[in-house]
Amino acid sequence: MSDLDRLRSLDGAKWSKYGPDVLASWVADMDFPPDPQVGEAICRVAERGDLGYNFAALDQLHPTWSAWVERRHGLRLDTERMKTFTGALHAMESVMDVMTEPGDGVVVFTPVYHVFINAIRSGGRRVVEVPLGPGYTLDADALADTIDETTKMVFFSQPHNPTGRIYTREELQALGRVAKEHDLIIASDEIWADLAHLPNRHLPTAQGDPSIADRTVTIGSASKAFNLAALSCAIAHVGDQRVLDTWDAQSSHVHGRPSALSGEGTLAAWTRCEPWLDKTVAQLTENRDHLAARLATEVPEVGFDPPEAVYLAWIDFGATSLGDDPAAVLLDKAGVALNCGMEFGSNCEGFARLNFATTPEILDMVIDRIISAIKTGVTP
Ligand SMILES: Cc1ncc(COP(=O)(O)O)c(C=O)c1O
16 A cells, blocks of 8 residues: 555544545644554553553553653653643643633744644633744743733743744743743643754753743653654643642542553553654654755745754745745645644744655655645745
């Protein structure tokens, strides 16, 4: 079976949302099958009929994640301060829920993962947009100028979706200064941490500026790195005592619980699948460089800063004929599905997000279609 046939046979949202003529480069799933050891771990539990109340794997998640982040990123976390959630957004929204009131401001550095914006809005909080500076750098002065006393927390993405930046120690310290001055809580979503392109390395927020570790909730997951979003499992390390006390006082049912099968799959990833991950990251880096080279040589009017991490390309089509919403035009007229840039914040007209976590052959087909649309001057 060809890669395309396999992908089109899946039930997952990425390849089933659009018709058979469309190439799917949108939602953040990879086109590579996960390491088979994840599926085997899940099947072992199912095959032995161990589907009653089974917490064996879930009980191992905190020490296993702790060992993983210490070894991979040098970040030491306290397992006594960890909570398990059914997704990164579940953890982020839970912090927002307990630490802010309706109407309070929640900061996002834009462009930003669009679901952050939706989560803040649907929680009845105010989206406080702080645009990233040149080169997608974090502008702490702009942050200080934008917030007021009703701004209570930051929805932070490190490495950053969609630009792929890994904020530096200096940027994190500048953020830290403002956060301390204005008593902001930082929910640091680090689920892309393991997808840094060498020689770049992930820098956890609580490590970049240890003085804000006690106002940071660090969120990790195996979902992005190992292509396991369907497992619905994330862990939060709660540096902030106020959040920890509030969560401790709540019924555990408020937080929910991933299934035993999610726990088994996640444990397998963190304990047995590192070679798969390293091989996958090497492929992603090749893809990133190939995409950048083709855009630069064949359509130099397109703007693209290759990301330091993640498998997402934040592309500026503003100088082409594609208009404010290039994703809509490319879907309609070129048969490629990207994410609409304008969902990622204000002033994102002309941008789209492309997912390059696919085989080199499919990536070339995607690039061919985009370049041909630009060269033939397709319009909305
Ligand atoms: C930065 C970021 N956070 C959270 C999520 C979603 O995570 P979950 O499905 O665990 O809520 C994504 C998915 O792409 C993401 O990119």
